[in-house]
Amino acid sequence: NVVGTIEDVPTDADGGFTTEWTVPEGTEPGDLTVTGTDDTTGEAAEATLAVTEGEGDESGTEAGDESGTEAGDESGTEAGDESGTEEGVEDGTEDGTEDGDEDGVEYDPSISVEPGIVTPGDDVTVEGEGFVPDSTVTVVITDEDGDVIDTIEGVETDSDGGFSIDWTVPEGTQPGELTVTATDDEDSDVTASETVTVVDADGTEAGDESGTEDGVEYDPSISVEPGTVTPGDDVTVEGEGFVPDSTVTVVITDEDGNVIDTIEGVQVDSDGGFSIDWTVPEGTQPGELTVTATDDTDPSVSASETVTIAEPAAAGEDGTGTVDPGTGAEDGAGKPGDGKPGDDLASTGVSGAIGLGLMALLLVVVGSGVSPSRRFAAPADQP
Incomplete structure (x- = not known):
């Protein structure tokens, strides 16, 4: 049962308050519960007030105060505050906030x-x-x-x-x-x-040993196709993993490090790739050439690949099995050089031609000797 109500008790700047209340005459001995409720938040705190028999204060304390503390305060704290903190606040922060943020709102900046x-x-x-x-x-x-x-x-x-x-x-x-x-x-x-x-103006960070552009580490690589060629052949050099939208220089060197050719200003696309064609110069010696592509801004972005130069085909060897005319050597098909099958004279080449000439001369000589004898013998038969 409600014994009494005190409304609109103001709180101070620290959230505390003090008010006086007179225990009504005729109140039965026993414990009364004093409840303080915030009119704005609805938060409440309670304390117990003991009412004893007799007039006044039998123990020399104020009415309802068994321990000499203020009314409703069993531990020496203010009414409604069991822990010594401000009313309704358990952790000392404003308005019941747990993290001390402004207005009790938790922010996530x-x-x-x-x-x-x-x-x-x-x-x-x-x-x-x-x-x-x-x-x-x-x-x-x-x-x-x-x-x-x-x-x-x-x-x-x-x-x-x-x-x-x-x-x-x-x-x-x-x-x-x-x-x-x-x-x-x-x-x-x-x-x-x-x-x-x-980063520095050249794109390197402090402590960046690789000196890559914009502090980014690149992983360049190139390929050369075909891998084996002869002088005069074309090869395709392709690269990837280079600095996007930059240029590279491609240098071709022999086994002794001598520069065979240089291709400058090769444009790299937005993905860091490029592709160029190159013709092996005539007269290039057989062996292994090294093709190296290097970024024009950052020389640490570089990659190499090799290509093998093979011996060119020997003169007269065209791979068809034919031979020079007049040699008499058999070609790849097993036929005599320039004669018909079974023609022994033709297969002898120059020596066969000489033999034919000698035979013709012999026939002329023999023919000349026979004809005169026949012409001179005719008159002998005449009378």
Whole structure:
């Protein structure tokens, strides 16, 4: 049963209050429960008040106070506070928040920095979200040693807790990683960080031994097809894994390191690849040639492959099995050089021709000797 009600008791700046109440005459001895309830949040706290028999205070304490403490306070704390903390607050934070964030709202801030790789003098955009709406933040940029490079104060957040600012990397900034941190000006727990990499004008970072473009490590390779050729043949040189949208120089050297040919300004596509044709110069000596492609900006981006130069075909050997006319040697088909099958004279070549000439001469001589004898014998038969 309600014994009494006290309304609109004001609390102080620390959330505490004090009020006096008179125990009604005729109240039966026993324990009364005193409940304090926040009119805004509905949070409540309770304490017990003991009412004893008799008039006044039999023990020398105030009415209802068995231990000499204030009414309703068994442990010496304020009414409704069992742990010594402010009313309704168990962890000492404002308005019952557990993380100390403003207004009891838990924020989840984050920032981004674009582009992520820059050189001194470049502009970057820092964007944040999830911060306290309609507040201000301070942006601090530090190097790898924690030294402050720059500070941007009073950056305003919008009604959604976001912001966006541009920042120029100071000239002379050393290559390395910078940390960009944005912190709410009223609640330091609302903070977020991101990194940005500063490289030299030639694209190398501090401590980057490979000297690759923009601090990126490339894995170039080339191929040469066909792998075995003779002087005058064409080969195709293809590359991949090179710096995109750059140029390379292709150098061909022999086994002694002598340069056979150089092809400059070969264009690399957006995927880091290229393809060119090359003709093996006439007179190139047999052996192994090395084809090397190197990025024109970063010489560490380079790859090599070999191609073998074979002996050219010997003179007269065309692979068809034929031979020079008049030699009499059999061709690949097993036929006599320039005669008909079975023609022994023809198969003798020049010597056969000489033999025919001698036979013809002999016939002429013999013929000449017979004819006169016949002509001179005719008159002898006449009378």
